[in-house]
Amino acid sequence: MSIDTTPKMSWWNRLAHPGQFVILTKPLILPLTALTALLFAAGLWFAFFNSPADYQMGDTVRIMYVHVPTAWLSQFVYATMAVSAIGSLVWRHPMADVSMKTAAPLGAAFTAMALFTGSLWGRPTWGTFWEWDGRMTSTLVLLFIYLGIVALWRAFDDQLRAARVVAVFTLVGAVNIPIIKFSVDWWSTLHQPASVFRPDGPTMPGSILTPLFVMFFAFTFLFITLQLTAMHTEVRRRRIATLERRAARGETR
Amino acid sequence: MTQRQVQPSLCLKTFALSVGRGETILAQDLSLSVPAGTGLLLRGPNGAGKSTLLFTLAGLLPALSGTVTLEGYDEDFGPAFHHCGHKNAIRPRLTVIESLQFWQAINGSAALTPVEALERVGLGRQAKSDAGYLSAGQQRRLALARLLVSARPVWLLDEPTSALDADGQKLLAGLITEHLASGGLAVIASHDAIAVENLAVLDLGGRV
């Protein structure tokens, strides 16, 4: 940081500098929050009042409007983490570290929500809260991986070292998740009749698709908003930690 | 095993080097130049960053900023640094000679044979005994013998005199003198006086 910090930084360099990143992305938070709120309002209105109950599943079909977006996010967040991990390992991008760290608990939360809504939906539909079906099982394994990553972050004192180690594990996990998914699918077809769950799902009429689509964007923007806010918090947390350490050493800089 | 020749033009240089752990800077803006045949003695109170600097020079810790280069060294010869830290890396249940043979196999490029190296550091009679039974000073001697079985141009020694008796200190000075005379170079962190010529002194002072 010693030579020419101020003049003419490219946007990439500005993003790489934590302080600059906060300044640059701070104005985005308010509009993003508003957009997310708007999308949720519209999506929930569609979901509750402007979509029909399914002729088979009844009102339980509305659980899908939360379940499907969170299930999508459980994978999207992992992809975000994997891309951040590459950014952290290859380019040593400081904000990639931060993004990787803040995405992990968010991903765990969305995955847990997907599992929760899935079992709520499963009770009236399958007659049981938990079914060892391929999708639910691999989502559960994904949740374990998320929680493992959060635990690994917490096990390190030095967050810079933690970032690189977690990045390695995140990428190993990214390679492994398709294998886990394949093995679990193979296993679940082996142990139970395939009729319990139809992988293609019921064909959906348009009136269900609209709220699903809106909710899908609402949740995605919720993630983006939370992620940005959490990244800002993390940057500040690190700055405070640095200042505290300096104060402890009696420096005045 | 190819003989690793040491060019006389060898020079360890750092440019605007800052070292530290985590985000804590311990020493800043170091521009050193240690040419072949000379050594650098690091001094400074506890916590001044001597060990951290040695770790950074060895490449075991990333530099916070600045660069470390070893000019005139062909990377094809493999790693150029011997690091001898506080920990001796000696495991009980292996014999003394086994430990040394192991390090020679791992570090390559034979210089002395393990038996010769043990004679040199005065552990010839303990060769067959369990390394766990060595005293602290003897373990330190064994760690020094590790430097002798594989030839590398740069020695980074962290408190090499600790636990050594008067004879041991003389032995250490002799080893370093020989190493420098053969065209190597050394960076040594120590609170003790080391009887070696061609030693420049760098005082790391207290804090930045």
Add this chain to the structure above:
Amino acid sequence: MSGFVSVLRRELSLSLRGGGEMLTLVLFFVIVGAIVPFAVGPDKVLLAGIAPGIVWIAAFLAMLMGLEKLFGPDRADGTLGLYRLADTPLSAVVAAKVIAHWLTAALPLILASPILALLLSMDLPTFWRTLVSLLIGTPALAGFGALGAALTVATRHGGLIAPILIAPLSMPVLIFGVGAISASGGPGQTGVATLLLAALSLMVVALTPFAAALAIDWGED
């Protein structure tokens, strides 16, 4: 190459001279397997049905036990730092340690598996399939184990976190490992599972040393 062999030899002689460590591991494996009948009842038909799963779980747990000493002592005495400065690449060192870990923590279990087969009233064909599936599958567990140990070696309480990290990754190994034994999937499925298990094992053993070496190199200080 000589460095690789030396690491292997050193690891093996440290384990063999280590007194009862290997024996303790085998004992743990047998006891975990033998405890199950007390929990589910001594029904021979039921036990024979779940025996392959029990053997695999016992092997999985026993192999987790040995992880602490994979890199922990090396870090404590400074050897790990010297490995990073060695001529021999760190990934080769890790690969040698994976093999040593398999030889000292998996092979003894496989040799002891007849005891569990007897206790759990496995029939002979199932036992042979169990033996083959353990032989093929445990290298993958050794690879994942080394990765977990490498990821957590620089942490304070890594011993607890490594199993949490490894368990989800090892899920496919357990699935195909048990799948290669039990014939519940109909004809042909056990063969498929055996092949998939072998593919998985090869991939894990080939790739984890590199990932583990990266984790050690970047996580250490």
